[in-house]
Amino acid sequence: xxxYLPIAEIPVNIFVIFGMGxxxxxxxxxxxxxxxxxxxPLLIFSGIPPxxxxxxxxxxxxxxSASAVITYxxxxxxxxxxxxxxxIGGISGSALGVVLFDVLQSLGQLDLVISIxxxxxxxxxxxxxxxxxxxxxxxxxxxxxxxxxxxxQHNWIHGLPFKMRFRQSKLYVSVIPILVxxxxxxxxxxxxxxxxxxxxxxxxxxLLRVPTGIVIGTSLLQILFTMAAATILHSMSTQTVDIVLAxxxxxxxxxxxxxGARMGQNLRGEQLRLLLALLVLGVGLxxxxxxxxxxxNVFSIAIMKGAGA
Amino acid sequence: MIPFLSAxxxxxxxxxxxxxxxxxxxxxxxxxxxxxQELVTSLSSDIVSIQSNFTGTEIVIFGQISxxxxxxxxxxxxxxxxxVEGPGQDITTRRKDRFLGVxxxxxxxxxxxxxxxxxxxxxxxxxxxxxxDVLDDNAxxxxxxxxxxxxxxxxxxxxxxxxxxxxxxLRQQEGLYSERPGAIQFLTRTMFRTTVPLPANIxxxxxxxxxxxxxxxxxxxxxxxxxxxxxxxxxxxTFNLSRNYPFFYGLLAVILAVCTGWLxxxxxxxx
Numbered sequence: 001x002x003x004y005l006p007i008a009e010i011p012v013n014i015f016v017i018f019g020m021g022x023x024x025x026x027x028x029x030x031x032x033x034x035x036x037x038x039x040x041p042l043l044i045f046s047g048i049p050p051x052x053x054x055x056x057x058x059x060x061x062x063x064x065s066a067s068a069v070i071t072y073x074x075x076x077x078x079x080x081x082x083x084x085x086x087x088i089g090g091i092s093g094s095a096l097g098v099v100l101f102d103v104l105q106s107l108g109q110l111d112l113v114i115s116i117x118x119x120x121x122x123x124x125x126x127x128x129x130x131x132x133x134x135x136x137x138x139x140x141x142x143x144x145x146x147x148x149x150x151x152x153q154h155n156w157i158h159g160l161p162f163k164m165r166f167r168q169s170k171l172y173v174s175v176i177p178i179l180v181x182x183x184x185x186x187x188x189x190x191x192x193x194x195x196x197x198x199x200x201x202x203x204x205x206x207l208l209r210v211p212t213g214i215v216i217g218t219s220l221l222q223i224l225f226t227m228a229a230a231t232i233l234h235s236m237s238t239q240t241v242d243i244v245l246a247x248x249x250x251x252x253x254x255x256x257x258x259x260g261a262r263m264g265q266n267l268r269g270e271q272l273r274l275l276l277a278l279l280v281l282g283v284g285l286x287x288x289x290x291x292x293x294x295x296x297n298v299f300s301i302a303i304m305k306g307a308g309a
Numbered sequence: 310m311i312p313f314l315s316a317x318x319x320x321x322x323x324x325x326x327x328x329x330x331x332x333x334x335x336x337x338x339x340x341x342x343x344x345x346q347e348l349v350t351s352l353s354s355d356i357v358s359i360q361s362n363f364t365g366t367e368i369v370i371f372g373q374i375s376x377x378x379x380x381x382x383x384x385x386x387x388x389x390x391x392x393v394e395g396p397g398q399d400i401t402t403r404r405k406d407r408f409l410g411v412x413x414x415x416x417x418x419x420x421x422x423x424x425x426x427x428x429x430x431x432x433x434x435x436x437x438x439x440x441x442d443v444l445d446d447n448a449x450x451x452x453x454x455x456x457x458x459x460x461x462x463x464x465x466x467x468x469x470x471x472x473x474x475x476x477x478x479l480r481q482q483e484g485l486y487s488e489r490p491g492a493i494q495f496l497t498r499t500m501f502r503t504t505v506p507l508p509a510n511i512x513x514x515x516x517x518x519x520x521x522x523x524x525x526x527x528x529x530x531x532x533x534x535x536x537x538x539x540x541x542x543x544x545x546x547t548f549n550l551s552r553n554y555p556f557f558y559g560l561l562a563v564i565l566a567v568c569t570g571w572l573x574x575x576x577x578x579x580x
Contacts (some may be wrong), residue, residue, distance in 0.1 A: 004359060004360065004362065004509070004544060006446075006540060006544040006547040006548045007547070007551055009361060009512065009513070019393040021384045047437075059566050062533075062562075062567060063567070063569045064570065065570070066567045066569075066570025066571060067567065067573045067575075071574060098421075109413070116411075133487065166502050216566045228563045228567075231559050231566070232560060232563060233559075235555045235558050235559025236556055239555055241551070241562055243547060243558070243565065244361075246566065247569070250569045250570070251569060254570050254572075255573060255577075257573070258573060291412060292412070294407075294410065295405055295410075297406050297479070298405040298406070299404050299405075299472070299475035299476075299479060300402070300414070301403070302403070302481070303398050303400050304398075304401050306397040306401065
């Protein structure tokens, strides 16, 4: 069934969009990620204008993370204090990101920066996660019992000043790395049009040593608020949030997320991380291929002013 | 779907006929001018409404050449061209080059105030209609469109034609530019019609439908009509809200998203 989108100004097959939302929602529930880094490219490849895709995905991420946050909230698996500190960093990072976004767009290099960033971040994080999860699986196979939490072991981050106690996460760390992490992810998220959960989750686990059980809910809460702000900012500046597209995506997304969240409970942590690593690497590779292969058409056009700009 | 479409088409055609006949009356009223009206045209509809089920449409353009003209110049060769032009846009065309192994946008050219939609229907190939100057002046045919470029272009002069060509090709691929020789059919000796497909991605705004009559390669008469493409109903309300009250539109989107998420959480609650 074809449905005309009032802001994107094109008709789309509503079932295809619904299915995309569902599939990405499933993965987002499974891995505790917003799913923006998967959904944005999918929408662009299916012919939705990039500006509309980026802005509308922020709205869809709000819905899918709201749905998942409630599930984690009920399970008391959210560290509100940590999420709040991350959010403070995130909003300041977003503000910077908006500025860079405008500059890059006017230079015509936004696509390039997005592609290179996707390749770099997805490639690095995907590879790190892949190595780590494979190692964890091998350890389990050889019967070596891993010590999940080593309270006595500190890395350099734990030597920083301005320490704060996060009871829920059983952490006593400096706020500096938390603010920096929040703002870096807020900045990257705004420029790349993604929530940044796939970067947040491993950073919280490996850098701050937040317990795995708390990480996903906390990261999702942070994403929920950042993306809500991003939706409103996009509505006001780029005016490319398509509410009809967003609603179709989010209905598919929240349903998928529920199933994903349940399936995630039945999978072991390292298996989950291995799957996410492969997914992240796959998307990164897809962007690398586009950058390196000779394009079918070296020319492209973009409407700068007037009807449909 | 197919019978519905053909029914729609028949209705539109019928409507167009009536319109064509109606249009002759004001033409007759203007006959007191020294020169009789050589060319009369009419559109099947002067408003294209975009609703949620819009997947593109077509407009039918009817017209008639004056009978007297045909009678008084029996040996003359008559040709017609009809162009449909959408509201103007500034469009940047970029070319990728390999830089350090990676394909990136290097050179670009911005075409200013070019049509967002352009369709030309003619009785024969455009170059045979008239002299190049006439075609250029009236923007008849894709390669006679005026595509002014902005001052701050960084394109080498000898590459400019490539950008022009690429721009026209990309617009044609999107279905927004077209040139269809032989697309005007004569129904009788003097009456003609053509259909111009309007794809689903047409921009909204005021369109100009121009008709040209050529006699032995010289422009004899031209007519201009307005066509308005606009959103109606829910599409219009949503679009207006997003443009006039962007903050509330964004807030509405967020509330909608949170409610959807919450609702799903309630529905799927198991524990």
